[in-house]
Each structure stands twice: as C-alpha cells, then as structure tokens.
Amino acid sequence: MKITTPTLLLDKEKAVRNISRMVDKAKRNRVRLRPHFKTHQSAQVGGWFRAFGVEAITVSSVRMARYFANHGWSDIMIAFPANVLEIDGINELASRIKLHLVAVNQDTVTALAQQLRHPVQLSLKIDTGYRRTGILATNYAELDAIMQKIREQDKLQFAGFVVHDGHTYKQTDADAIQTIFNTSAYQLRLLRERYKSKFPNLQLSVGDTPSCSIIETLHGVDEIRPGNFVFYDLTQQRIGSCSFDNIAVCMACPVVAKHPDRHEIILYGGSVHFSKDVILQEDATTIYGRVVELTEKGWSAPLKGIGVTSLSQEHGVVKATPEQFAKYSIGDLMGVLPVHSCLTANLMQGYLTTEGEVLEHMTGLPQRELTS
Amino acid sequence: MKITTPTLLLDKEKAVRNISRMVDKAKRNRVRLRPHFKTHQSAQVGGWFRAFGVEAITVSSVRMARYFANHGWSDIMIAFPANVLEIDGINELASRIKLHLVAVNQDTVTALAQQLRHPVQLSLKIDTGYRRTGILATNYAELDAIMQKIREQDKLQFAGFVVHDGHTYKQTDADAIQTIFNTSAYQLRLLRERYKSKFPNLQLSVGDTPSCSIIETLHGVDEIRPGNFVFYDLTQQRIGSCSFDNIAVCMACPVVAKHPDRHEIILYGGSVHFSKDVILQEDATTIYGRVVELTEKGWSAPLKGIGVTSLSQEHGVVKATPEQFAKYSIGDLMGVLPVHSCLTANLMQGYLTTEGEVLEHMTGLPQRELTS
Numbered sequence: 001m002k003i004t005t006p007t008l009l010l011d012k013e014k015a016v017r018n019i020s021r022m023v024d025k026a027k028r029n030r031v032r033l034r035p036h037f038k039t040h041q042s043a044q045v046g047g048w049f050r051a052f053g054v055e056a057i058t059v060s061s062v063r064m065a066r067y068f069a070n071h072g073w074s075d076i077m078i079a080f081p082a083n084v085l086e087i088d089g090i091n092e093l094a095s096r097i098k099l100h101l102v103a104v105n106q107d108t109v110t111a112l113a114q115q116l117r118h119p120v121q122l123s124l125k126i127d128t129g130y131r132r133t134g135i136l137a138t139n140y141a142e143l144d145a146i147m148q149k150i151r152e153q154d155k156l157q158f159a160g161f162v163v164h165d166g167h168t169y170k171q172t173d174a175d176a177i178q179t180i181f182n183t184s185a186y187q188l189r190l191l192r193e194r195y196k197s198k199f200p201n202l203q204l205s206v207g208d209t210p211s212c213s214i215i216e217t218l219h220g221v222d223e224i225r226p227g228n229f230v231f232y233d234l235t236q237q238r239i240g241s242c243s244f245d246n247i248a249v250c251m252a253c254p255v256v257a258k259h260p261d262r263h264e265i266i267l268y269g270g271s272v273h274f275s276k277d278v279i280l281q282e283d284a285t286t287i288y289g290r291v292v293e294l295t296e297k298g299w300s301a302p303l304k305g306i307g308v309t310s311l312s313q314e315h316g317v318v319k320a321t322p323e324q325f326a327k328y329s330i331g332d333l334m335g336v337l338p339v340h341s342c343l344t345a346n347l348m349q350g351y352l353t354t355e356g357e358v359l360e361h362m363t364g365l366p367q368r369e370l371t372s
Numbered sequence: 373m374k375i376t377t378p379t380l381l382l383d384k385e386k387a388v389r390n391i392s393r394m395v396d397k398a399k400r401n402r403v404r405l406r407p408h409f410k411t412h413q414s415a416q417v418g419g420w421f422r423a424f425g426v427e428a429i430t431v432s433s434v435r436m437a438r439y440f441a442n443h444g445w446s447d448i449m450i451a452f453p454a455n456v457l458e459i460d461g462i463n464e465l466a467s468r469i470k471l472h473l474v475a476v477n478q479d480t481v482t483a484l485a486q487q488l489r490h491p492v493q494l495s496l497k498i499d500t501g502y503r504r505t506g507i508l509a510t511n512y513a514e515l516d517a518i519m520q521k522i523r524e525q526d527k528l529q530f531a532g533f534v535v536h537d538g539h540t541y542k543q544t545d546a547d548a549i550q551t552i553f554n555t556s557a558y559q560l561r562l563l564r565e566r567y568k569s570k571f572p573n574l575q576l577s578v579g580d581t582p583s584c585s586i587i588e589t590l591h592g593v594d595e596i597r598p599g600n601f602v603f604y605d606l607t608q609q610r611i612g613s614c615s616f617d618n619i620a621v622c623m624a625c626p627v628v629a630k631h632p633d634r635h636e637i638i639l640y641g642g643s644v645h646f647s648k649d650v651i652l653q654e655d656a657t658t659i660y661g662r663v664v665e666l667t668e669k670g671w672s673a674p675l676k677g678i679g680v681t682s683l684s685q686e687h688g689v690v691k692a693t694p695e696q697f698a699k700y701s702i703g704d705l706m707g708v709l710p711v712h713s714c715l716t717a718n719l720m721q722g723y724l725t726t727e728g729e730v731l732e733h734m735t736g737l738p739q740r741e742l743t744s
Binding site: 002003004005038060061062063080081082083084085086088089104105107108111125132133136166254256257258259261266268271272275276277310312313314315317329330331333342343346347349363364365366 | 377455458460476479505714715737738
C-alpha cells in the first residue's frame, strides 16, 4: 500500500511483545491487569489483549466503554470521575456489562444513587500525591462519610480504591518512581486496614505506565491499569519505562520542502497529526519527534543528527546535520517516533500495520456524538 | 438539546459578524479575500462565506480541497508546500476546479511538471521573516532559476508569490504587526518589480489573521488569506486581533469533581478536546482556557477569579476563588473559551450552534483515509 499522507504505522510484533511482557509481570505478581484502552482505542488492538486472556479493561469515557462493550468486552472500568450528565449512557451500559465507575465527591454518589437503574461497581479515586483529582488518602472525615453513603445505596457496590500516579511522568529516575509507588501502596494499604471490616473484598488499583513498566515487584495492590505501554513513545523512553526498540508506533510523513541554507526539512506532519506534546531535554532544547529510517519491515533506531524541532498546524520542521540533510529528497517519506502515542493515535484516527493492515481507531468512526 | 459531554458551541451571529467585517475590509482595500478554511473545516460555515460573495478559498491539504470542491467550491488554493506523493488526488482536483498549488523547491516544480495531467495555478512561497518555510525574498539566484523552470512548463501557470507571516503570532503590539506587514509587502513589491516584465499579472498574497485583523490599510498586496478570524480565540485576543466579544466558539464542559481544600474544579474536557495550546501570561502563569458563564443565547465575557490552569488527556483543572468555586456543582456545565480555536475544532469534529443546530467538521466524517 502506497503511503502518500501522514500515516501512523503500527508494528504489531512490538505491541504484542509489550502486551506479553505486562501480562507476564501481572501474573508473576498475582495482580489483575486491567489495561487502559484509551491509548489505542481500537477494537483490533483490543483483540490482541484478549488473546492473552485479558478480560477486564479500563477506558476514559462512556462513549469508549460503549465502543468496547459493543466489541464483546463485559468488564469495563471508566477511570474518570463519573459524569452524571451521562446517566442514560451509564444506565444502558450497566444493563448489559459489569460496569465500574469512579467517584471523588459525595454529590456524585448521591446523583448516581438517585438515577441508576442497574447495579454498578463503584470505586473511590484516591489522591496519594499527584494532586490532580481524588480524595486525599488522609482525609478520613470525607472518606468515612462517602463510604457510609455508598453502603446505604443498593445500586452502588463498593469495589475499592483507585489511584493514578501521574507524577511519575515527571521523573527520569527509577528510584523516584519506586518511591512514588511505595508511597501510594502504603497509603492504600492503610485505607484497606481502616475499611476492611466493612468491605472485606475491597480492591486496590493503581495505574501509571512508568510504575508498571519499571517496577518488578508490584507489592500490595490487587490491580494495575497501565495503558501507554502497548505502544510506548519518546516520553516513556525518556522516563525510563522502555527502550527505543519497544516503541510500537511511528509516523510516516512526506517530505514537502527543503532549506539547504539552514539544513531544515519541512514535513507534511504537524500538530493536527502529532499533537503538541514536547520533550524538554537536559540541554534545554525541545524535541517534537525523533527521526528513524523506514525499512521494509518497520523502522530503525533513532538517527543521530536529525530531529523534529518544531510543529505548527500541518508543518513539521526537521533540523539536520549536512550529512543527514543530504539523504532526503522532496517526495520521500520520513519516519518519526512520536512524543505521546495516545494523543497521536487520537488525532490520526487509525493505523497502518507494518504488515499492511488498516486498523480502526474509535475517533475515525462516523461522527462522534456532539451530545448523547 | 441537552449537552452531556464536552461540546463545541458556535455563536453563528458572532462568526457572521467576523466574516462581514473581513469582507468589508477586503472590499475597502480592493484586495481579494481568499479565506483559509482550515479553521472551521465545515461545509455549512463555508456557506456563510459564500453568502457574502466569497468565491475563492484557501485550504491546507488535498483532502480538504476535495471536501470543499465536493461542496461546490471551484477556486481553491492548497497553501502548503505541494505534496507530490498525492499527485493522483491533485490531478483529480485539477480536472474539475481551478486549483492553486504552492512550491518552495525546484524539485517540486520538476515533479509536478512531469506528473500533472491538467493545468494548475502555481505560486511560490516566499519567506519574508517567519523562517518556517519559503524561498528567502532576497534569494534571487534561486527565484530566477525556479521561475525560469515554471515558464518552461505548460501545465504550470505562474500565479505569484504567497507569504504567511506566522511571526505576528508572537506579537502583542499593533505597531510590531504593522512593521511585519510593511516589511513583507515591501519585499513582495520588489519581487513584483523584478518579475513583472515576464509575469505581468503576478499576484501578491499574504495570510495571517493578526495582520488582516489589526491593520486597516492593506496596501500593496492583491490578496489576503486569513482563517482564524471566523472564530478567533484567546490567542488572537492576547495578540490584539479581536476582543473577547468577537470569539465565536466556546466549549461547554461537564463539572465532574470538586476540591474544596484548594478551590479546584475538575472538568470533563482535556487535551483530546482543547488541544494542548497554552498562553503564557505576563506574570509567567499559563492559561489553557478562560471561563465564561453559559447563558440561554450564548455566553458572557470571561469571569474574573477563575480559569483553566492545566489539562491532561481528558481532565481540565480549573482554579477559582472561593466565591467562584462555590457557584459550581457536580453535573453543571462550564463554558470555556479556547486558546486555539482551529485545533479545538479539529479535535471536537463538529459544532453545536447556540441556535441548536449541529454542524459538521471534516474530521468527523467517516474514516479519514490513512492513505490515498
């Protein structure tokens, strides 16, 4: 198949190896792997997980839950503070799958209790240090009150506590990530102790790809919910979660202009394809993508002396050494490893595998509902 | 229509006023308005321009040109370095509309000349200071050679010189923008003088929304190609291109969590909805969106003491004063003016007008082609 426009290539072998490695780690640690499917948002990629025996998944919206439910997934957590405005969609899903919701506030619990028509699993989102959202792990007054409220509602089945340690994304040191994980696991275990008499089966669930990738012994939790690991990307490589060779997606972008005076190459490939994510490097320069050589079966390791230094809406600017600059001609395709694979996939709306198969992405399906 | 998920509202009256103002300015200055449709990518919004007599448009991809050609537009410039890999799509379009292409390099001209089956208009992209792409306006050796090459090809009809002064986006001072415009217009007029004996009808075309919005007297050019002005956004307000009241799009986002300890509100609305564009303010804080009050017919001016301070994939974090914080409840909708309307519309894939009409966006149509 001839590539003529910016295209997201997917190396299925690498992705399957990434899945296999996480499945093995979960088994070894006796934790449930409930992978986050917002990274790929693809029924076909979901099928690769199913082949490993994965049965429970995580998504980030009601729409995504509906998409995967329609593709045969029957145990789905929407790991986002429940949006009570979507109660109709929630009720429809709860009528046919094991649906897990997440709450942060008592008002959400009250609204759900009033409007749910079918039982759902409900977890509380705990903040163990990220400070984006969640109940602070030490806020016992709030926790006692909200859990009492949950106990009183027959449609709400308390499942446990969920954490997303997004602050691991700011680290590049394995010890720092281990410390974040230990701190979260410790706080979660204290919560289990506090509430286990009333909720003996409560589950502890953690989520981020850096922790799940870097830490070998995932003690003290029941479930892990990483997502990005299926593809990885330059951000995860920089954190230390993966090597360049684990990155399973790569953009192929047409070369549309060359500037010999400053050794810059213009790609057809901008922020509407990659997203605007950027890596700030130690030398204070920024990277929007690393250039690789496209091969018959995939792509090479990142090349030295060439990289994507800026993006505008459709343009990518590549700065190169004179030697690298000379290798590219107008009409060539250049391979670029993305900074953030989730957002790139979300924008690209589909994949082309290195075996030539086109895979769908949920955002490429007919008109996303504006309203539901 | 009940809004339950992040939704891009569009105030048609404001957009039509923005169009009307630019149409009047173009008429007053006797320049052709060839608006850039990449901002809205919507057949219906295109129709609003047509009602003002606009006949020539600008787009940024072959796919977008095909979309608007299929909606009756017959004079379309693809203002992006011609992607010779898409020659089949270019030939198909050139067979049925007046198609304008843009080139930066001789190799592009050669490839087009060899593969075109129908005549196209060809402009050269000139760099008058932005330094993203284009032939430097003083590079006569290159210009002489490439224009000689164009003259020798019967399928390539030389149209003139196009400039995009993207560096106006970094300014917040009207005089600086005037100086950029004057510098570009001056360089373009020198080019016209140099080549007018061989190309007596060559046209000078400039593009950016800040110049076209701020400058009243657009002397010395033949055509303007602004795009963003149809909606405007916080970036343009900060530059000085518009007032808050001119911004014609607004996100409506569900409130999904509240943090009374730090007066932060969590919105369902993240970088997959807004894009990651940000405004760095004079006090070194960053803004991802300004909060407005949603009203029956639209929205208010930006509120004081509340704003979107960070975005992750689906979460928006809003920081508020205690007074503003107290006004919002779980399940409310919050209005947010976007930082960059083009990218927000690209992600949202559609619009809901304040009159209740759903309008399409090209990215929301069935599966974007991975390859063509």
